[in-house]
Amino acid sequence: MPTIEVEQISKRIEVAVGVIRRGNDEVLVGQRLVQDRYFERWEFPGGKLESCETPEHALARELSEELGIQITGSRPLIQLDHDYPDRKVRLYVMEVNSYLGEPHGREGQAIEWISLANTHVKDFLEATQPIFSALTLPQRIMITDTKRFGMNHICEAVAAEVKHGISAMIQVREPDLNLTERNEFTTRLVSCTRGSSVQVTRNDNLGFEMVEGIAGIHLSVSNVRRALAEGCKKPHGLLLGCSCHSAEEIHMAKVIEADYITVGSIASTRSHSDGEVLGITEFSRLSVMANVPVYAVGGMREDNIEQIRRAGGQGVAMISAAWG
Numbered sequence: 001m002p003t004i005e006v007e008q009i010s011k012r013i014e015v016a017v018g019v020i021r022r023g024n025d026e027v028l029v030g031q032r033l034v035q036d037r038y039f040e041r042w043e044f045p046g047g048k049l050e051s052c053e054t055p056e057h058a059l060a061r062e063l064s065e066e067l068g069i070q071i072t073g074s075r076p077l078i079q080l081d082h083d084y085p086d087r088k089v090r091l092y093v094m095e096v097n098s099y100l101g102e103p104h105g106r107e108g109q110a111i112e113w114i115s116l117a118n119t120h121v122k123d124f125l126e127a128t129q130p131i132f133s134a135l136t137l138p139q140r141i142m143i144t145d146t147k148r149f150g151m152n153h154i155c156e157a158v159a160a161e162v163k164h165g166i167s168a169m170i171q172v173r174e175p176d177l178n179l180t181e182r183n184e185f186t187t188r189l190v191s192c193t194r195g196s197s198v199q200v201t202r203n204d205n206l207g208f209e210m211v212e213g214i215a216g217i218h219l220s221v222s223n224v225r226r227a228l229a230e231g232c233k234k235p236h237g238l239l240l241g242c243s244c245h246s247a248e249e250i251h252m253a254k255v256i257e258a259d260y261i262t263v264g265s266i267a268s269t270r271s272h273s274d275g276e277v278l279g280i281t282e283f284s285r286l287s288v289m290a291n292v293p294v295y296a297v298g299g300m301r302e303d304n305i306e307q308i309r310r311a312g313g314q315g316v317a318m319i320s321a322a323w324g
Contacts, residue, residue, distance in 0.1 A: 139315030265298025
């Protein structure tokens, strides 16, 4: 990220950011040299877009200048806006899949490979946190619907995900089951995903009795409003997701400190055929506002992931396409 000079606070500075991986666990970060209020804090490499420059071209130029490497492959990771006290930035974050050369601090800056499990040991700029979240969250959320697909079929499909070592989040969303049935189904899913990269979350309110082994809680809009009204706090050590459909609801998700959100409906669906359809353009606008990883929901399939990532999202949340 970037050596960014102070400009007018009202103007949003566009920045290309590169995430370079080493294996599945490590990423390359650097320490700022600029003598400003962010001096010696840590960030990802990259820099400001020049006039008429695309994020891809800016990143290629910046990584050549900063690290002495030539990018040969990259893909979108996340887009986000962040407001510092003295500047506003829009970050176009890309994963660098392949490059030529060996990264080194060409400008005299310290660089280091750091484990995604140890990011707390460095003093990172605030805007890096959503990037780390995007790197650790999966690209797919599979939302359960036992009424249509049955418990056994869903559990078998999840077991297949685990067997093939695929990363995914399973959201238990079962409004037609009573509490005992929901708990038993959740426990069953947790049992068959234990020790894997498949995470189980529960669509519920913050007051429900936690099921051992779940990775997080997902709140509907009504449960977000309820949590805010009751002053509920984000559960320690658990992911918190929120369903959003508008800028107002994204603001509420920020207040409650959501780790990720879902935004939709992107297209008309069987389960929400009469709901408002946002489309990709509005999804992209809302995604940038969120400043956390955003999943597109509503008529989504796995083959929509790349389209959604190009629009600034993390991936897709599916019901029918997950189990059909």
